[in-house]
Amino acid sequence: MNKTDLEKYKAMLEAKRAELSVGLRNRDDIAIEKTPDALDEVQLAGERELAIRNLDRESNLLRNVKGALARVADGSYGTCLHCEEQIKPKRLDAVPWAKYCIRCQEAADRHEFETESGETFDELLANAA
């Protein structure tokens, strides 16, 4: 990968990291609010659960983003962690924190080999927006 591309992905990753760090600081959503209304209780519990799930996904994503930045730093960025082929630029444009090439990611989604966090490609794409 040339230096210009590497700088581009690094900037994308740093922006994402900043965005996620802000999001993860806003944990007020999870504060337990007491309300006398039973219906509100149910709704609040649902919102809390959603907030926790989002937080989960975001901290997982943040870990991936940080991992990618570490690979930028050590020069291995853009290389599939499984088969060591180059990851296609189109994929990195969509998912700059991608750890695997598309073929290995699909294999990982089918649990054909062990990944460290177990996230699926769909989740990564959903987070790419």
Ligand SMILES: [Zn+2]
């Ligand atoms: Zn691969």
